[in-house]
Amino acid sequence: MTIQWYPGHMHKAQKEIKQALPDIDLIIEVVDARIPYSSANPVIADLAENKGISKPIIKLMNKTDLADPARTAQWCEYLEKQQGVKALPVTAQSPEQVKKVIGLCRRLAPQRTTKELPVRAMIMGIPNVGKSTIINILSQKTIAKVGNEPAVTQRQQRIDLKEGVILFDTPGILWPKIDNTHSSYRLAISGAIKDTALDYEDVAFYAIEYLLKNYQSLLAEHFKLDEHELASYQSESWMALELIGRLRGCLKAGGRIDMDKVCKILIHEYRAGNIGKITLESPAMIEKELIEVAEM
Ligand code: G4P
CATH class of the missing domain: 1.10.1580.10 (Conserved Hypothetical Protein Ylqf; Chain: A; domain 2)
Structure with a gap:
């Protein structure tokens, strides 16, 4: 199965993320709990591998309602031990579970938990992992547009969660990592790849x-x-x-x-x-x- 993939887009996304990194405190990467590796963001993986990121990373394992609970537990342990990230299993069906990420952000950036100095979290994810759904749950529809933080580009959306955490939604489309055939099949089965390409x-x-x-x-x-x-x-x-x-x-x-x-x-x-x-x-x-x- 061949899937169209554009390295140019990845390069652009990587540049934008790198530019914003100095002024954010942590990254929230939303992945699909059914395919935590294949739905991961290659930009983040690349930056992390090359020690380009010294910020905490939260992997939000979304759609756990569809995933095998034993495997989700295995993945969380693996990601925390092997990749040094914080893994948080969630489902949009349980808003209370999703909101736990706010407390986690505050714990991971203890230097910035006052009203004047909120935690600045960049949220990202490949299409269809449920990023928009998660943002809507967290923001309770109080989405504010375009912040005036110096580091964020004009196109970045700034969402004040009003609990000492500000989310910066990454613009543009982040493509999945398709470095092997298995990943393309898994992305296709899960619905991350549009049916017309299948x-x-x-x-x-x-x-x-x-x-x-x-x-x-x-x-x-x-x-x-x-x-x-x-x-x-x-x-x-x-x-x-x-x-x-x-x-x-x-x-x-x-x-x-x-x-x-x-x-x-x-x-x-x-x-x-x-x-x-x-x-x-x-x-x-x-x-x-x-x-x-x-x-x-
Ligand atoms: P994105 O921003 O990352 O592209 O994803 P988005 O939030 O648009 O969600 C993609 C699809 O995944 C949506 O379904 C959404 O309802 C569904 N979804 C998000 N989170 C969860 C979850 O935790 N569990 C399950 N089962 N589904 C989830 P859709 O069919 O594209 O749209 P709709 O049915 O909501 O209209």
């Missing part, structure tokens, strides 16, 4: 293979399939798609399975969380894949 069959084949290996019971339960029969399709996952197609009546003239329709059903029902709480990557998987990429 080959549904390709993406659904990747998804069914992963689900059969990692979440077979949930798959069986949701589609009312026999788990033993499903287990026998591990190496021929397309047969599982055919089975789902037959059960859901996705048939073309002549009784052939309408694969396009089945693939759309699988992806849409995954995204809606109907199949269950499913995470698409684990720290161990990512470490293995990174070694494979480095050896290529």
